[in-house]
Amino acid sequence: MFSTEFLDLPPLQTAAGTVHLPGSKSISNRVLLLAALSAGRTTVHDLLDSDDTRVMLDALRQLGCGVKRSGSTAHITGLDGRIAAPGPLKLFLGNAGTAMRPLTAALAVLGGDFELDGVPRMRERPIGDLVDALRQLGCSIEDLGQPGYPPLRIGRPQLRLDAPIRVRGDVSSQFLTALLLALPLVARQDIVIEVVGELISKPYVEITLSLLARFGVAVRREGWQRFTLPAGSRLQSPGEIHVEADASSASYFIALGAIAATAAPLRIEGVGESSIQGDIRFIDAARQMGAEVTSFANALEVRRGAWPLKAIDLDCNHIPDAAMTLAVMALYADGTTTLRNIASWRVKETDRIAAMAIELRKLGAQVEEGADFLRVAPPARWRPAAIHTYDDHRVAMCFSLAAFNPAGVHVRILDPRCVGKTFPDYFEALFDTARTDTPHIPVICVDGPTASGKGTLASQLAQTLGYHYLDSGALYRITGLAARRAGLALDTAHEQSIARLAATLPVRFEGERVILGGEDVSEAIRSEAAGMDASQVSALPSVRSALVELQQSFRRLPGLVADGRDMGTVIFPDAPLKVFLTASAARRAERRHKQLISKGIPAKIDVLRADLEARDARDTQRAVAPLKPAQDALLLDNSDQGIAESVAQVLGWWEDKQSFRHA
């Protein structure tokens, strides 16, 4: 997952390959709660691992439920309708509506002493209609803050089950879902639920009914107005259950295929058109806009059909979450798109109608918003934009698709980590399937003499920007080590043999570790002697040529920070930012001395200084790719600068080259 403050998306052009979708959030959290409340042990396969499922699992553990996880499988030992830890207990449910609403209902009918709360936005998400329904039933629920919103305190109920329970269905279908999931716990007699108002997001209620059936409870439904839980209903574990991949998450890749899969279809693994999730009907909307979608049992293939996409006017009540993706597809349409009946967007993770309108306008679109609709006309002129994401995963994911704009303007996604709610590796999946010409992939080069702090600076830049990192010196160090181990003298007489070694290095980078032929050589290549050997082999032209392609292969989306001696002059001459980092020899010797001593390696400062000056001399005087600043490099002497200052300086230079409008 990208945990950076922002993520810059360079212009993206096409898409291809296969994406494997994570499990559905809606199904995962329903299944977890049902498994926890039921009798027996349930093994849940393909469970989504995300912020929302984590808060649900934590809450279930606190309630005394047995939870064991291994990878995407969870083993839940159910409570069989009795809470092992009836409180007092405080449950923190983040911003997970799929945890807050059903847990409120389940705990309220079972009774105990519980306080349920979440992040500040959760305190703005209404729950009053559910609380009203539960109070009709005789549940004890106290508003601890603003009435009708979390936090809530739950006490012991005095249940009255004979009269129908009336619940509003026109604000959120989660209120009805919460009652349906909780009431089998107390179905000593038939329990009737009546929906007041037009029920929205019906497909989500269908998911609830179908999962209840898997747990042995057959709800009788009369239209979408009346639901009966038969007397004697009891939640019973099905033993094993598989979570379908998330159909709402599929929408970003269906849209990606429609916008950018020009040569071959994009394959989406995990859901097919027969999914039980309502958002799968996003496919119909995408087809209307021009996508060519083929469905398989558990996969989809999508490619671009009509281009530009066709503008649509659509009632989106049945696909409330996925419909946000349509708003971004509308940027690529041949006219104005109208998305109707989306009032529920206003009470989601953020006010999504307002958020989408503001951010789409930043890109240059003409947008009109109403209480329950959004109208989007594509930009006459695209503008680069920094997209505010409002701690809303869907805003972040759908706006990433704006990076395919034909004007090639850059898009910055602020707080990309918010995708952790449902699709932690969303951006990784996007970068695996998006394609762009290599020159579009940004590279920051940091060249300079030894111990100037290149590695420190470059790796911190990469971390801050979410870019890949290339320590090119490590490749010469590994080559030197491999040559020594092969018994080769590091001289021109052995140049071809060493070059052959370099071209076929069995090297792997695992985070900070360097693995050569299965052996961890991370420490071995860091010695001063290995640095000298690297300097020697790096003076051999054939060795340098042998390593060019490998170094250039590190240039991958979303970008690269590379450090070395010739990054800006030879390997990435088109890099948009080149930094030549220096510090006085005295200061560099001091730093190296400190570095070695801190690792328990004895060293003498004057010897280190002589060594690094010898290395500087060889690196700058060699015939091929000598150490020197590229013509367009910015010089940074950090002799009197700390690390943070150097990093801030270079980030400032990088920022000056960007053209984002900040919100």
Ligand SMILES: Nc1ncnc2c1ncn2[C@@H]1O[C@H](COP(=O)(O)OP(=O)(O)OP(=O)(O)O)[C@@H](O)[C@H]1O
């Ligand atoms: N601006 C700075 N101020 C003080 N110390 C620094 C600064 N930059 C780096 N250092 C320290 O100097 C030491 C050498 O830094 P680093 O390993 O990044 O240098 P390098 O240029 O990559 O060296 P080499 O080319 O030999 O790999 C490290 O201990 C690092 O923490």
Ligand SMILES: Nc1ccn([C@H]2C[C@H](O)[C@@H](COP(=O)(O)O)O2)c(=O)n1
């Ligand atoms: N792009 C590069 C990187 C490194 N070298 C050579 C010269 C250095 O002395 C040696 C070790 O590099 P370090 O790990 O200290 O950065 O490798 C080079 O020629 N070109």
